[in-house]
Structure formats: C-alpha cells, structure tokens
Amino acid sequence: MPTSSDSDLVARIVASTGLSPAEAARVVEDVVAFHAEPVEEYVRRRHAQLKTYGRKNPEIFARIAEELADRVVAAPALSERQLRRIVYG
Template identity: 80%
Template sequence: MPEQMLVDHVVASTGLTPAEAARVIDDVLAFHTESVEEFVRRRHAQLKTYGAKNDEIFARITQELAGRVVAAPQLSERQLRRMIYG
C-alpha cells in the first residue's frame, strides 16, 4: 500500500477513489522498479506481438532505455539478445 499522503494527493488531484489511486500508484511504482532485464524482455515481447523485426526492436529498446527515469547503462545489441534468448 502506497503512503497515505500520496494516495490523498492523487485522489484530490484526479477525482479517483482511494482504492483506484492506490492501484495506479502501485502500477507506476512497479513500472519504475522493473529491472533492465525485465523491461527488455517485456518490451521485446510486446513489439514482437505487433510484428516488429529484431533490428527495429533492439534500436527502439536502446532508445527507450536511455529515456527512463533512471537511465539504464548503454547496452549493445548482443547484450539485449542475451537478455531475451539467454
């Protein structure tokens, strides 16, 4: 359960119920605490679902990693492939 002051703030600023606000906060925190490997695997699977090819996927993931709140280290395509395929 997120800190009550944060829940109260989100409720006041959005009109969400306390339960909805807590769920949204938990979702955002989970997104930002996801490890680099979890992020790479999740995004690869998502982009594959929409028919993207690996070259395009790896370039996009590299770009997305650089823009995260806490930027991940720069990874080579080989390192990305290892995270996905082992």
C-alpha cells in the same frame, strides 16, 4: 505498504482526480511496480511485444535502447549485443 511519500502522492492524486483513496493507491502501486521492473524483464517483455507486431530485431533493439534511456530510473546503456544476450541467453 505505502511509504510517507506514497501517501502524499495518493492524497495529491485524490485531490486532483476525484479518485477514491483506494483507487489512487492502486494507481500509485501500479506505477511503482511498472518502474520497478528489472531491465532484463523489461527487455524480454518489450522484445516479445514488438515481435508480435512484426517488427524485426534491428528495429526492436534500437527502440528498446531508446526506451531504456527514457525510463524514470535510467537503465544502464546496453549495446545491441547485450540486448540480444538478455533475450536469447
């Protein structure tokens, strides 16, 4: 269920893009869900994605640490060891 601010955002997207209200609402829901992903899930997902493309762990963990710093809701700073523990337990 959208909040008042979500409704305002949906209306702004409708006005600026020409999307229907239903399409704009879906976009807002998708973006909110993306940013609501817990840090541990994000790290595991990105690690798997980057491994698929042949990246090595030192490069992967450095990249994930940079990405986490740039997220809208900043994740805590995690060391390479902490990132490894999320991925490997």
